[in-house]
Amino acid sequence: MFLLPKYNSFFIFLLLASVIPILAFSISKFLAPNNTQGPEKLTSYESGIEPMGDAWIQFQIRYYMFALVFVIFDVETVFLYPWAMSFNDLGLSAFIEALVFVFILIIGLVYAWRKGALEWS
Amino acid sequence: MLEHILSLGAYLFCIGIFGLITSRNMVRALMCLELIFNAVNINLITFSNSFDTQQAKGEIFAIFIIAIAAAEAAIGLAIVLAIYRNKNSTRIDQFNLLKW
């Protein structure tokens, strides 16, 4: 375990961090009274009112449309960060190239919008 | 140090391949695919950290792989949606129309 001397503190931290939740669960199990087994013990807690339905629900299919569009445009911005960080070194040509990149992304966004992918219907 | 991280990458790669072979659900298979891409990213960043600190080309490659893996996951999810609309299921083993 201590093969990597630089990481000793990390491993000790990891050990402590994994012990704490185990301790928390075992202490509560140890201290809790054992005789209150009702049907309501296993229901999910919904702010004190009667729970409606199961906790595992299937999400509506419309969420996925937004999720798909979001994933694409979210991840493509990863290319803009390195460019923004070294904006002063790169000069005009990189600026034009980034503009072309953003232009193509905007075309994609307009396409998704015109085809109705962004409408909640 | 290097060999530890490389073996972590190889381990992740093996988990991904194993999951792809055994998983019955399409979404889970896509997650295993992402795992393999992450193994590649770990490898690239390790090598870039050890040999190529000047230009950091490995990290650039990793960014490209992240973007492409996201595109692939989006396409995969779109296909899952289309399949789910037709068959009400995303289980891989229920698809056996095409065989000889």
Next chain:
Amino acid sequence: MELELDLSFFYKTTILPECVLIFCLISILILDLILKIKDKNVFFFISLVSLLLSIFILIFQLKEEPVISFLGNFQADNFNKIFRIFIALCSILCIPLSIDFIKCTKLAITEFLIFLLTATIGGMFLCGANDLITIFVSLECLSLCSYLLSGYTKKDVRSNEAVMKYLLIGGTSSSILAYGFSWLYGLSGGEFQLQKIADGLVSTEMYNSFGSLLALVFIIVGIGFKLSLVPFHQWTPDVYEGSPTPVVAFLSVASKIAGLALLVRLFNIVFPFLPNQWHSLLEISAICSMILGNLVAITQTSMKRMLAYSSISQIGYLMIGLVTGNFDGYTSMIVYLLFYIFMNLGTFACIILFGLRTGTDNIRDYSGLILKDPLLTFSLALCLLSLGGIPPLSGFFGKLYLFWCAWKTGLYFLVFIGLFTSVISIYYYLKIIKLLITTENKEVTSYVQSYTVSSFSLLSKNSIEVSIIICVIASIFLGIFMNPIINILQINLHLNTFTNI
């Protein structure tokens, strides 16, 4: 950190053909968004014109010296340019095939064209890519568009299944390839350009180690899935059977061309010191492809599935040229590739036409077609015979040249297997032709009886027929003009960097 990005503007002419296509792509998208055009034929016209333009630009650029542009990310030599011309040619021949198919199935036209053009652009960049990032990105550009195309009929359960298999296996193969690339990057001490990787492998003295062998195996597995070489071919028949037929026609040629270009460049530039290892690995897979592809094709009942196995065997023949490994070998591979484009696309065009008019692709439903449409029968028979390699047709000359080049280099076993499996392939092609020309009335199926023939004139509006005529004429007569083709190729190729090993 020294950055020379301003230089890249001087190199724009090297990717001018691709830029034309990208411009066309974006303009199609914008036109479709802004204008409500009812007649979508304009888009076909725009894309055909831009593809023709990019082919002309490439042909004029063949005279130029090879350059490495974009800080070493893109190489434009004649070998790449020939492959890029081939990919654009496939696209030109495939677009007419898909017009009527899309109109009959009432799918969206704009998206289909965009996916097809993006796949073409990806393939063309892949042929010239000179570093690992460009290779990976353009390969994914090609394959992501192929997944979308093969799942294009999204109401069809078979198409869904095909695209599911294709996505999972394609994704696995590209991730395996990327893992191999990451090893190459590490072993060469942090280099990305292909030539520098080779130098880096020598300077870190890793070129003969276990690690570089591992990277080689990973890369062969990754590209083998894309090319459907035999141990990695299981997805091919399923995807070919389930996907829409025009898409299959495009995939069966374009992805093979791009994959072959990648294979040749990557192995010749990066692994020049491990020639025995990769030659023997590829030789084994070529032998397996030829034997298994041809043997399994005999038992198939679906036409598209039969053509899938036939294409597996054809990639085995193309591998012979690669394994030969000298100048003649590569020339013969390119010549056979050219013939293969026309033969294969001709066959697929006939199948698309028959499928559109009858709605089936079972082999036994084709029986007695000659009574209804002799011209279609004639063209299908000629394309199949050319694929099999019957003497006066161009497939025969292509195979002959390929086998002769391999024989001269001493690959007797490979040539023997190739000859033997060609005979098997002629058997099952002839079986189909025998079905086609049966004239006994009781064997004519209901599908053929419901077949409605249109007037087969040159001025007719049916674009599939134009494509069929071009492909059939090319697959008959190109073989006769083989010597000028070889001469042109050899003159253009000798400037090349790696084929003069």
